[in-house]
Structure formats: C-alpha cells, structure tokens
Amino acid sequence: MTATLSRSTFTGLRCKECGHPYEASARHVCEDVCFGPLEVVYDYEAIKNRVSRATIEAGPASIWRYREFLPIEGDPIDVGTGFTPLLKAGNLAKRLGLKSLYIKNDGVNMPTLSFKDRVVSVALTRARELGFTTVSCASTGNLANSTAAIAAHAGLDCCVFIPSDLELGKVLGTLIYNPTLMAVHGNYDQVNRLCSEVANTFGWGFVNINLRPYYSEGSKTLGYEVIEQLGWQLPDHIVAPLASGSLFTKIRKGFDEFIKVGLVQEKHVRFSGAQAEGCSPIAQAFEAGRDFITPVKPNTIAKSIAIGNPADGPYAIDIAKKTNGSIAAVSDHEIIEGIKLLAETEGVFTETAGGTTIAVLKKLVEQGKINPDETTVAYITGNGLKTTEAIASSIGEPYLIEAQLDSFKAAWAKAQASHQG
Amino acid sequence: MTATLSRSTFTGLRCKECGHPYEASARHVCEDVCFGPLEVVYDYEAIKNRVSRATIEAGPASIWRYREFLPIEGDPIDVGTGFTPLLKAGNLAKRLGLKSLYIKNDGVNMPTLSFKDRVVSVALTRARELGFTTVSCASTGNLANSTAAIAAHAGLDCCVFIPSDLELGKVLGTLIYNPTLMAVHGNYDQVNRLCSEVANTFGWGFVNINLRPYYSEGSKTLGYEVIEQLGWQLPDHIVAPLASGSLFTKIRKGFDEFIKVGLVQEKHVRFSGAQAEGCSPIAQAFEAGRDFITPVKPNTIAKSIAIGNPADGPYAIDIAKKTNGSIAAVSDHEIIEGIKLLAETEGVFTETAGGTTIAVLKKLVEQGKINPDETTVAYITGNGLKTTEAIASSIGEPYLIEAQLDSFKAAWAKAQASHQG
Numbered sequence: 011m012t013a014t015l016s017r018s019t020f021t022g023l024r025c026k027e028c029g030h031p032y033e034a035s036a037r038h039v040c041e042d043v044c045f046g047p048l049e050v051v052y053d054y055e056a057i058k059n060r061v062s063r064a065t066i067e068a069g070p071a072s073i074w075r076y077r078e079f080l081p082i083e084g085d086p087i088d089v090g091t092g093f094t095p096l097l098k099a100g101n102l103a104k105r106l107g108l109k110s111l112y113i114k115n116d117g118v119n120m121p122t123l124s125f126k127d128r129v130v131s132v133a134l135t136r137a138r139e140l141g142f143t144t145v146s147c148a149s150t151g152n153l154a155n156s157t158a159a160i161a162a163h164a165g166l167d168c169c170v171f172i173p174s175d176l177e178l179g180k181v182l183g184t185l186i187y188n189p190t191l192m193a194v195h196g197n198y199d200q201v202n203r204l205c206s207e208v209a210n211t212f213g214w215g216f217v218n219i220n221l222r223p224y225y226s227e228g229s230k231t232l233g234y235e236v237i238e239q240l241g242w243q244l245p246d247h248i249v250a251p252l253a254s255g256s257l258f259t260k261i262r263k264g265f266d267e268f269i270k271v272g273l274v275q276e277k278h279v280r281f282s283g284a285q286a287e288g289c290s291p292i293a294q295a296f297e298a299g300r301d302f303i304t305p306v307k308p309n310t311i312a313k314s315i316a317i318g319n320p321a322d323g324p325y326a327i328d329i330a331k332k333t334n335g336s337i338a339a340v341s342d343h344e345i346i347e348g349i350k351l352l353a354e355t356e357g358v359f360t361e362t363a364g365g366t367t368i369a370v371l372k373k374l375v376e377q378g379k380i381n382p383d384e385t386t387v388a389y390i391t392g393n394g395l396k397t398t399e400a401i402a403s404s405i406g407e408p409y410l411i412e413a414q415l416d417s418f419k420a421a422w423a424k425a426q427a428s429h430q431g
Numbered sequence: 432m433t434a435t436l437s438r439s440t441f442t443g444l445r446c447k448e449c450g451h452p453y454e455a456s457a458r459h460v461c462e463d464v465c466f467g468p469l470e471v472v473y474d475y476e477a478i479k480n481r482v483s484r485a486t487i488e489a490g491p492a493s494i495w496r497y498r499e500f501l502p503i504e505g506d507p508i509d510v511g512t513g514f515t516p517l518l519k520a521g522n523l524a525k526r527l528g529l530k531s532l533y534i535k536n537d538g539v540n541m542p543t544l545s546f547k548d549r550v551v552s553v554a555l556t557r558a559r560e561l562g563f564t565t566v567s568c569a570s571t572g573n574l575a576n577s578t579a580a581i582a583a584h585a586g587l588d589c590c591v592f593i594p595s596d597l598e599l600g601k602v603l604g605t606l607i608y609n610p611t612l613m614a615v616h617g618n619y620d621q622v623n624r625l626c627s628e629v630a631n632t633f634g635w636g637f638v639n640i641n642l643r644p645y646y647s648e649g650s651k652t653l654g655y656e657v658i659e660q661l662g663w664q665l666p667d668h669i670v671a672p673l674a675s676g677s678l679f680t681k682i683r684k685g686f687d688e689f690i691k692v693g694l695v696q697e698k699h700v701r702f703s704g705a706q707a708e709g710c711s712p713i714a715q716a717f718e719a720g721r722d723f724i725t726p727v728k729p730n731t732i733a734k735s736i737a738i739g740n741p742a743d744g745p746y747a748i749d750i751a752k753k754t755n756g757s758i759a760a761v762s763d764h765e766i767i768e769g770i771k772l773l774a775e776t777e778g779v780f781t782e783t784a785g786g787t788t789i790a791v792l793k794k795l796v797e798q799g800k801i802n803p804d805e806t807t808v809a810y811i812t813g814n815g816l817k818t819t820e821a822i823a824s825s826i827g828e829p830y831l832i833e834a835q836l837d838s839f840k841a842a843w844a845k846a847q848a849s850h851q852g
C-alpha cells in the first residue's frame with residue numbers, strides 16, 4: 011500500500027536545462043535535445059496531501075522517513091542509512107566566535123560511515139526496480155565502500171572502480187565486501203570517463219552515471235534532516251564540501267521542497283562551499299567571477315572530494331551567488347588542523363573532506379563572511395578512520411610507560427609540563 | 432522537570448553479593464562488608480508508573496529514550512549514542528541455515544563506532560554530576576576512543592591508558608581528540624591494575640573503575656533496543672562477545688527490567704557467549720564445568736576482548752548455564768573468516784570482536800546448539816575500520832588496470848574466470 015502511494019508522487023525524469031521529459035529508466039543525459047543532465051520529477055500536490063510533520067516523525071529513524079520525496083516505487087533497501095546526529099557544537103562555536111553552530115555528522119552514517127550511504131541506498135533500490143543484477147560506480151573511495159556494502163546486503167553483484175592511489179582504509183573498506191574492485195592508474199576524472207565507456211558497453215547500473223538522477227536525490231535528505239532536527243526550521247547559513255557539486259545543489263533542493271509542500275516556513279539560507287586548494291576548480295571559478303569551470307588536475311590529501319572536472323560545479327556557483335554565500339579553498343595543512351579542531355572541541359573525528367569543511371568554516375568566520383549571529387550548519391560527510399594516513403604524522407604519540415605507578419607519575423609530570431609549556 | 436522525575440527512579444548503590452547499601456558516590460566495591468561489586472538500585476514501581484511503550488517511542492533516537500532506567504540525575508551528555516540498527520540478516524541466516532537472524536550493529540554507534548559509546552555516555556554524565564573534572568579509563572582501545580571523544584565534547588580533561596601493542600586505528604582514533612594517552616608495556620590486565628592504583632592516588636573519575644556501577648548500566652540499552660526493535664518482543668537466543676563479561680550480564684538485566692516493569696511479555700531467552708581461543712578464560716571454565724575463572728595471558732588478534740582476568744566471568748557463566756546457552760571460543764583464522772562472512776552477506780564490516788561473535792554463531796549452529804527456528808540476535812560491538820591490520824593480508828587485492836576499456840575488459844575476464852574457478 012505504501013508502495014502504491016509512493017509510486018504516484020514520482021512521475022518521471024526531465025532535463026534540468028530544457029525541461030524535456032523522459033520516462034523513469036536508467037538514463038542521465040538529455041539525449042533527445044540538449045545533452046543537459048536529467049532530474050526526477052515529482053507531483054508535489056500529491057506529496058503535500060499525504061505528508062505532514064507528524065507522518066514524517068512517525069517514520070523510521072532513517073532516510074526512509076522521507077520516502078515520498080525519493081524516487082523509488084516499492085520497498086526500499088533499508089540498511090538504517092540516515093537520520094545521523096545534528097550536534098550542537100558549543101565548544102567549536104565558542105572557539106570560532108559563533109553563537110549557534112551545528113555539526114551534521116554523516117561520519118557515523120550507516121552502514122559505511124559517509125553521506126554516500128544515502129545516495130547509494132536510493133540508487134540501489136532503484137537499480138533493483140529497473141531490473142539490474144550488477145551495480146557499479148566510479149568512486150574516490152567512500153562511494154566504493156557504500157556501493158559494495160549495500161550491494162552485498164541486497165544480494166546484487168558489484169564491480170567498482172577507484173583511482174589506484176586511494177587511502178588503505180578505503181581500499182580495505184571496499185574489498186571486505188567481496189566485490190570485483192578495479193584500481194585504475196589515473197585520477198578520478200579518468201576513472202569516471204572509463205566508467206562511462208563501460209556503462210555504454212556492459213548492461214550495468216552505475217549509481218553515479220546512468221542511475222545518477224535517482225542516486226543524487228538521496229542527498230536531499232541531508233536538507234530534510236537538518237530542518238527537522240532544528241525543530242522544523244531552516245538554518246541561516248550552511249557550509250558543505252564541494253566535490254562534483256551535487257551534494258550542495260541537493261541540500262538546496264531539499265530545503266526548497268520542504269518549503270514548497272508547506273513543511274517549513276520560507277527563509278533565506280546562505281550556502282557556502284568548501285574545497286581543497288589542491289583541487290579547487292569551483293572555488294577558482296567563483297573567485298574569478300566565472301560561471302564555467304576550468305578543469306584542474308587534483309593534488310590534495312582530500313582525495314574524497316578531489317574531482318577536477320565537477321559536473322555540477324556551475325550549479326554550485328549559481329547557488330552560492332544567489333544566496334550571498336561563498337566558496338573558498340584551504341591548504342592541506344589547514345585541512346589537518348580542521349580535522350584536529352573538530353575532534354578536540356566536539357569529539358567528532360572526520361576524514362579530510364570534513365577537515366576541509368571545518369577549515370573553510372573557520373576561514374569564512376575570520377573573513378567576516380559568516381555572521382556570528384547566524385545559525386550555521388557544517389556538513390561533515392565522512393569518518394576519520396578512513397583517512398588515517400593523512401593525520402598519522404600530525405597528531406603526536408602516546409607516552410610509553412611501564413605498568414608501574416612511578417612510571418606513570420613521571421610521564422604525567424611531563425605531560426603537565428608540555429601542556430603548560 | 433525531567434531531571435526531578437528521573438532522580439527518584441535511581442536511589443543508590445548496593446552490593447551485588449551481600450546487598451549492603453551505599454550512597455550513589457564514585458565507588459565500585461563493597462568496602463564495608465564483602466568486597467563484592469556494587470550495582471545501581473532503582474525504584475521499579477516509580478519507573479513502571481512513568482514509562483510506557485509510547486513514552487519511550489516518543490523519546491530521542493538514542494540511549495536517552497531509556498533514561499528512566501539509567502543512573503543519572505540531570506541532563507545527559509547526548510552525542511547521539513545508541514539506537515543503532517537491528518538488521519534482519521536474511522543472507523547470513525540462509526548461509527548458516529537459520530530462519531530468523533538479526534544483527535545488532537553497534538559498529539555504527541555514535542560517536543566512535545563501538546558499544547562503548549553507550550557506557551561512556553552514561554559514565555561521563557555521572558562523572559560530571561559527581562564533580563569530576565578529569566576522566567580516565569583502562570582500555571583495550573574502543574573504550575579509549577569513546578572516553579576521549581565524549582570527554583572532548585563535554586569539556587572534561589581526559590587521561591586514558593591502553594596496552595602499548597594496540598592496533599594503529601585505535602591509537603590514532605584516541606590521539607585525535609587530544610587527551611593525555613598512556614601506552615603501557617603490558618597486557619590489559621596489567622593496565623587495569625595500574626589504573627586501580629592511579630584511581631586511589633589521583634582524584635579522577637575512572638569510567639570502568641570507580642564509576643563502574645554507573646558505566647556498566649549503559650550496556651542495558653543493548654537489551655532494551657533489541658526488544659523495541661523486534662516490535663516489543665524478546666528474541667529466543669542471543670550471541671554476544673565476552674571480554675570482562677559485563678556486557679553479557681547487562682543485556683540480561685535490560686531484558687529482565689523490561690519484563691519487570693511490564694513493557695514486554697516474559698519469555699525464556701538463551702544466552703550464548705563468544706571468546707577468542709587466544710584469550711578464552713570464560714569459555715574454558717564453562718567447558719570444564721567450573722564456576723570460577725583461571726586467568727590467562729592473552730594472545731589473539733581480537734584485542735578488544737582480550738581480558739585474561741575477566742571481572743564478571745563467573746556471572747556470565749551463570750547466565751549461560753541458567754538459560755541453556757553456550758560459551759565457545761574460535762581461532763584467529765575463524766575470526767577473520769567471521770569478519771568476511773558478515774561483510775559479504777550483509778554489508779556489515781566489523782572488527783575482530785564482531786568476527787569472533789559471527790564465528791561462534793556459525794559454530795554453535797553447526798553443533799546444533801542454536802536451533803534453526805530460534806529468533807537469534809548476534810551483537811556486533813565494533814567497526815572493522817579499527818582493526819584493518821587483522822584482515823589486510825586476508826582479503827585479496829584490487830585488479831590494477833589502465834584507464835582504458837581494453838585494460839578493464841582483460842581484468843574483468845580474469846575476475847570472471849577466478850569466480851568460476
């Protein structure tokens with residue numbers, strides 16, 4: 011019964027540029043007209059009639075509490091994804107000089123500790139509905155973890171593609187689920203091009219290629235959850251990492267949809283984006299006042315957001331401009347300091363992408379681009395245990411002692427002196 | 432107002448052996464009479480009058496939905512801990528020949544990906560109420576991660592103790608929060624003895640020593656959640672790892688309390704425990720029909736459960752006996768196979784302790800000690816990213832290819848051949 015209800019809220023695909031309609035099959039490009047990207051179309055009147063704050067609050071503690079807003083027809087593949095904590099970050103706020111700061115922590119998302127579990131849960135549900143038995147992706151690591159894990163749970167065959175220089179945690183964290191794993195000599199953009207060719211040749215469901223319109227919708231839940239967790243209110247300012255730019259646009263879409271169906275009062279929200287200096291094509295374009303992207307060759311420790319030719323970059327720039335937000339980049343050193351700052355103040359251990367977000371947050375506050383009075387939400391998208399290499403040489407060492415009180419006392423005296431020093 | 436309500440459900444401490452009462456201060460041993468362990472006393476009539484399925488369901492998606500059953504007085508330190516997924520494990524059930532198997536996945540617990548976040552959230556809340564400004568623990572790794580992280584969030588000073596041979600993920604995953612970290616030459620039991628001395632000398636709150644009665648109560652939530660997530664029913668059989676034995680006894684206590692206050696219908700639940708052969712003092716005693724523990728020197732990859740002199744071992748044996756359960760041990764090789772089996776079938780990547788639980792689950796089914804018709808819950812207590820060393824050499828490697836379709840096709844043909852071979 012839920013399946014029937016849901017089916018009619020999601021009506022097809024449409025070109026984001028020219029509006030040309032398509033049926034809800036595995037396709038992502040406006041092949042008939044303008045080669046623009048396709049997006050999912052909903053019947054918002056139908057959603058409005060069916061959904062209320064109460065119906066959502068009565069749903070599961072996962073993204074599937076918002077299923078009327080997601081492009082699936084039947085039962086979801088539910089692995090507990092979503093509804094991660096929105097942490098009131100009082101210590102970090104104080105350190106930065108903000109009054110009201112929240113951390114949306116997808117570093118503890120289920121099952122594989124990044125926001126990618128949201129998009130993959132949606133994409134693989136849709137893949138199964140469209141009859142795919144093998145699923146695939148081009149990934150900077152987190153997506154590979156997530157696709158392999160959720161495919162294993164759903165009993166789908168899985169072949170994933172990553173750049174060959176990824177962090178060990180991300181490689182092991184994919185292999186453990188026993189997919190076929192292809193490590194490609196080259197950067198993400200080269201991996202992505204190869205995958206487009208494979209998608210055209212093999213009859214597979216690539217979550218971020220031919221299933222991309224469905225897949226990317228999963229990120230909207232990061233918008234919905236923040237609204238609900240703020241007590242059905244919009245924040246004033248959000249800061250999110252920019253890789254392809256898709257996450258950024260979908261948080262916005264999530265906010266807009268909740269306004270559209272009357273779940274939350276309209277409000278101007280500023281959108282700011284974070285990149286690593288070693289791969290900052292969107293920040294560079296924003297800075298230069300361009301509305302197009304000049305691709306770059308990535309060279310940064312923030313591998314999970316190292317996309318040199320970001321598909322949704324122009325849309326991200328448009329949003330930052332229209333909302334009076336910013337897009338900034340930080341160095342690898344600042345990224346590590348960002349990881350440490352968040353851990354020390356809030357007990358949240360994030361990967362390099364999250365360090366990028368925190369470092370940019372800090373920078374924007376210092377530059378006066380985030381107002382201290384704004385209720386600000388920083389999106390943390392992945393877990394620190396996945397990129398331990400990046401910080402291993404920057405976080406000190408334990409005091410090595412014998413199992414005797416005197417040995418401890420000597421070390422403790424040293425520790426105290428070093429704190430005061 | 433909630434604080435006042437809660438205060439009166441938790442009335443003090445009492446010796447588990449002789450029943451002698453104590454006030455609710457930082458103490459864990461029956462110093463006045465028999466040196467037995469202390470436990471928390473509640474007013475169950477008061478709880479019964481205040482709590483219903485509906486009040487619990489209306490609470491937060493964390494352990495604090497059960498706060499009337501937890502030994503705190505005021506506002507909790509809430510970092511989103513608990514209410515982790517209970518995953519219906521259809522693929523693994525089929526592989527093992529079970530009809531109804533669930534995985535309780537604390538490998539995605541918040542904030543540090545192990546069940547220890549439950550006990551530490553409770554212990555640090557109580558530590559703050561008792562006026563401690565520095566908190567500490569003796570840890571096999573997960574507890575250190577959790578104590579350091581939650582102390583950072585709560586603004587408490589933190590000094591933690593670990594054996595010096597721990598996995599890198601657990602060391603980095605503690606250091607990142609910037610506590611004082613003491614790596615002790617010796618095994619956990621030696622670390623623990625040193626910490627008892629420190630606890631007597633320094634005025635610190637040791638979560639698993641002088642705060643142990645409060646701390647250990649946090650594990651009861653693993654019992655409550657399973658009942659609620661099964662639709663307010665008890666399972667037939669549970670399998671959990673045994674380290675000190677405390678977790679095992681507290682899951683039982685959680686079940687018993689929900690029966691006592693009328694939240695769930697009484698039912699006989701069988702309790703089975705899992706140990707690694709390289710540290711199996713409880714399994715050895717159980718096997719030999721002993722009700723006392725002969726300490727051992729740990730030597731296993733399952734470091735997080737490697738406690739050679741387990742404090743609650745005798746209680747664990749008692750529960751397994753009384754419920755017609757089992758306690759079994761598995762080899763390090765079986766532990767790795769257990770990790771892989773769970774990942775491949777269910778998309779859940781657990782650490783060595785979880786591999787131990789799955790390997791013992793498998794063994795008990797094969798030995799006919801778990802009935803295929805029993806609704807069985809396996810408790811997964813930590814995340815696989817913390818013990819990657821243990822599996823790195825056992826899970827194969829990616830296919831290394833060029834960013835060209837032909838290179839992929841050749842590798843894919845090889846992969847297919849190896850699957851069929």
